[in-house]
Amino acid sequence: MNAVADNVVGDIELHMVEMGRRARAASRALARAETGVKDAALLGMAEIIEARAAALMAENRKDLEAGQQNGLDDALLDRLAFTPERIAVMAEGLRQIAALADPVGAISDLNYRPSGIQVGRMRVPLGVIGIIYESRPNVTVDAAGLCLKSGNACILRGGSEAFHSNGALADCIRDGLERAGLPMDAVQVVATTDRAAVGALLRLKDSVDVIVPRGGKGLIARVSEESLIPVIKHLDGVCHVYVDDGADPDKAVRVAVNAKTQRYGTCNTMETLLVSRGVAERILPRLGDAFADKGVELRGCEASRAILSGIKEATEQDWSEEYLAPVLAVRVVDGLDAAIEHINTYGSHHTDSIVTEDYTRARRFLREVDSSSVMVNASTRFADGFEYGLGAEIGISTDKLHARGPVGLEGLTTLKYVVLGDGHVRG
Missing domain, CATH: 3.40.605.10 (Aldehyde Dehydrogenase; Chain A, domain 1)
Structure with a gap:
């Protein structure tokens, strides 16, 4: 050799x-x-x-x-x-x-x-x-x-x-x-x-x-x-799914559960779930039950803990944590602007998704979230070269110059x- x-x-x-x-x-x-x-x-x-x-x-x-x-x-x-x-x-x-x-x-x-x-x-x-x-x-x-x-x-x-x-x-x-x-x-x-x-x-x-x-x-x-x-390169995969006021509840559950549980140890696995306050009481209990069935530990903000009794309290560190494990941070936010602000503040610019039927909000999310892959009504787990039709990939880039994404x-x-x-x- x-x-x-x-x-x-x-x-x-x-x-x-x-x-x-x-x-x-x-x-x-x-x-x-x-x-x-x-x-x-x-x-x-x-x-x-x-x-x-x-x-x-x-x-x-x-x-x-x-x-x-x-x-x-x-x-x-x-x-x-x-x-x-x-x-x-x-x-x-x-x-x-x-x-x-x-x-x-x-x-x-x-x-x-x-x-x-x-x-x-x-x-x-x-x-x-x-x-x-x-x-x-x-x-x-x-x-x-x-x-x-x-x-x-x-x-x-x-x-x-x-x-x-x-x-x-x-x-x-x-x-x-x-x-x-x-x-x-x-x-x-x-x-x-x-x-x-x-x-x-x-x-x-x-x-x-x-x-x-x-x-x-x-x-x-x-x-x-x-x-x-x-x-x-990319350093972290702190990926989010945001469930909007305009989300279809069945899609929200399907996308969020897959984004977290399809595989735990990958860089495109969801680590924080954001839910709009307007639908939190209606959708969070369904999501809580689904994650409990999968054995996922939830760590939530005050508002999410008021809806999902018995979950752990999230710390400031949890919002920027890449668990690579059956652990999920959950936060109730005041709509789209707050969701985008949270993602751009705590995320790692890897992959983030919105679940909504509102075309205007979806377009804003795509335009304003500063990540290498941004999705509408789809699991973050799709963010890889094979699923994008690129064939094999050499890695994911969260940089902005030259290559970005898979x-x-x-x-x-x-x-x-x-x-x-x-x-x-x-x-």
Whole structure:
């Protein structure tokens, strides 16, 4: 594997600089690669991963054994584990990326100017993407596939708990690239558990164009603070559902319950329920019963506790808490303006939804809530790349520059202006 070996004694900074240099060279080859060649590499990777399933599981067992010895809990071990089904899903994910339209080279907004020239914008790769992630080794495959299809080289730094699994997957990926005639340095996995490699990667501003962290708050906070390179990230997923005066009660219950209970540990799960005072006494008891049936602990404001007896009192901290658990903050608000103010004050600019039959209020909510995804009469759980028709995603961005929301193939490209003329000169 053409990366930093874990037993190398030397300057990790220099190793990372060399990886960046090779990635930059590979990115130029990828930028001009035809779609068919990139797709052939993706399909080759999928075949190799399936063919090496037994070997992948053998390497994965080394990580699982080390994790058990290091006291990883059952949930983390489950996220780490390979099964034949999960290996098949990784291979299928690569095939799905191959089936997506290639964004590179697409020209949009091409218009004639009075001078006779045509001006438009073309999608091009970002260049080199550094991705730092934890736990799930399937991210190695997803990230490599998305970067390849969008014409970007990538440097991947997975967590130490998946060291052997990521190394085995890296070999499959690089062999797939070689089979298709693409440079193997297009995907490089940092094969050292030394945390110094992360800091070194974050300083490669001359060879890496963007950093994408995927993991817990600690990792993302560190990357955001230390990186000398632009970062695509979200820190928290404090998502809201607001039940408006004009809501259909059945829709309100269906949407809110799904937004909270379909999965608890995801960044697009609802963490705070807002209910307009005008419908609180009518809708909150139904919601309270539904959440009680699901085993969700409610923490409410004074008004909601007066309607739902026995629920815990919410603190100021609860309004900005990402529980990632069967716990939900509930607040009664004085209508749409108060709901928007609460979301923009306490939310994390991730995903927020209104339940209403009032078109005017729905339009105001869409326009005024400052989040990367804003919804009407739909569960916040829809906020991901697959549900948006983007295919796999590399993450969610709550930033406002470049990419915002689920980051799929298009989010891994940028735009440049192109001008078409026929000997035109400026007079």
